[in-house]
Amino acid sequence: MADETAARNRKRRLLLIGGGALATAAVAAIVALAVVSANDADDKPETLPSAASLPAEPDQPEPTFSDVSVPPPPNxxxxxxxxxxxxxxxxxxxxxxxxxxxxxxxxxxxxxxxxxxxxxxxxxxxxxxxxxxxxxxxxxxxxxxxxxxxxxxxxxxxxxxxxxxxxxxxxxxxxxxxxxxxxxxxxxxxxxxxxxxxxxxxxxxxxxxxxxxxxxxxxxxxxxxxxxxxxxxxxxxxxxxxxxxxxxxxxxxxxx
Structure with missing residues (x-):
């Protein structure tokens, strides 16, 4: 009888130790997930590209004017x-x-x-x-x-x-x-x-x-x-x- 009681106590201690290890592992997984999520957030740009980095529009042709003067109409x-x-x-x-x-x-x-x-x-x-x-x-x-x-x-x-x-x-x-x-x-x-x-x-x-x-x-x-x-x-x-x-x-x- 004494031997059976001792065996049950040893089994209970092992279960407690195993449960603590599992709890510790779960907490570690949560922390790791939080770290990964934080790293993902750090990789996202906080601002849009500046105007200088955007592709420029093609230059439009400037208007040209003739240098030839038109005489006034006769009076x-x-x-x-x-x-x-x-x-x-x-x-x-x-x-x-x-x-x-x-x-x-x-x-x-x-x-x-x-x-x-x-x-x-x-x-x-x-x-x-x-x-x-x-x-x-x-x-x-x-x-x-x-x-x-x-x-x-x-x-x-x-x-x-x-x-x-x-x-x-x-x-x-x-x-x-x-x-x-x-x-x-x-x-x-x-x-x-x-x-x-x-x-x-x-x-x-x-x-x-x-x-x-x-x-x-x-x-x-x-x-x-x-x-x-x-x-x-x-x-x-x-x-x-x-x-x-x-x-x-x-x-x-x-x-x-």
């Missing part, structure tokens, strides 16, 4: 100010295409036209010397009419804008009315409406009145409006002359 006023540039055909037909003048909704038909290098003969005794004294080269006249009102416009041509402006500034008297084409003599020894202006090397004058010989009063509106319409249309046509020549010069520059 139309230059072409109606300089006789060396103002070389387009000039006549009553080129100034007034279609033999008419327009003003708003009003249209005036051309009745007669003349072109003379004798500037004094195309003007009254007081205006003639002003034209010739400032170097007038020629005077183109045209008469327009509508509803019993007639207007003669005289376009005096000079060599420079200064001469034209001075002729306008010193003007006295009137351009000579031009009859013909169904329009009788008008503005003869009777009151009529006058206008004057200049642009570039051109000065232009109008005289407007009634074909019946009726005097134009200060309260009159028909003759005054007709004179203004023809004067404004003349300005437009001279300006158009400059624009057309400037456009032709610009086209020539482009084709070179």
């Amino acid at each position: 139309p006023l230059d072409y109606i100010s300089d006789p060396k540039k103002d070389t387009a055909p000039l006549s009553a037909s080129t100034l007034y295409p279609g033999r008419k003048a327009a003003g708003g909704t009003r249209t005036y038909a051309m009745a007669a036209a003349s072109d003379s290098t004798d500037c004094a003969a195309a003007a009254s005794p007081r205006l003639g010397p002003v034209l010739t004294g400032n170097g007038c080269r020629r005077v183109i006249r045209a008469t327009f009419h509508q509803g019993g009102v007639a207007v003669t416009v005289g376009v005096a041509v000079f060599d420079s804008p200064a001469q034209a402006a001075k002729a306008k500034q010193n003007a006295a008297g009137n351009i000579q009315p031009l009859a013909g084409g169904g329009v009788p003599a008008f503005c003869q020894a009777t009151a009529c409406r006058l206008t004057l202006n200049s642009v570039g090397r051109y000065a232009y004058f109008t005289v407007a009145g009634y074909t019946s010989g009726q005097a134009v009063t200060t309260a009159d509106t028909l003759a005054r409006q007709a004179g203004k319409d023809v004067s404004d249309y003349t300005f437009t046509r001279i300006r158009t002359r400059g624009e057309q020549q400037a456009a032709a010069a610009a086209a020539a520059q482009t084709s070179q």
Whole structure:
């Protein structure tokens, strides 16, 4: 009996020793696992790569600009100010295409036209010397009419804008009315409406009145409006002359 009790005690001690060894081994495995897990965490990068380490984008081509300068477009006023540039055909037909003048909704038909290098003969005794004294080269006249009102416009041509402006500034008297084409003599020894202006090397004058010989009063509106319409249309046509020549010069520059 004593021997059996001793044997059981020895077996119990062995089991306790074995269990402690197993517990120790389990703890060691846990520690080892923790170490391995910690090493794995140390191998992971804490930050992303910096921008400098990223591949660079391909360079884009830089814009290039031509060193050739483009000349400014021609100024139309230059072409109606300089006789060396103002070389387009000039006549009553080129100034007034279609033999008419327009003003708003009003249209005036051309009745007669003349072109003379004798500037004094195309003007009254007081205006003639002003034209010739400032170097007038020629005077183109045209008469327009509508509803019993007639207007003669005289376009005096000079060599420079200064001469034209001075002729306008010193003007006295009137351009000579031009009859013909169904329009009788008008503005003869009777009151009529006058206008004057200049642009570039051109000065232009109008005289407007009634074909019946009726005097134009200060309260009159028909003759005054007709004179203004023809004067404004003349300005437009001279300006158009400059624009057309400037456009032709610009086209020539482009084709070179």
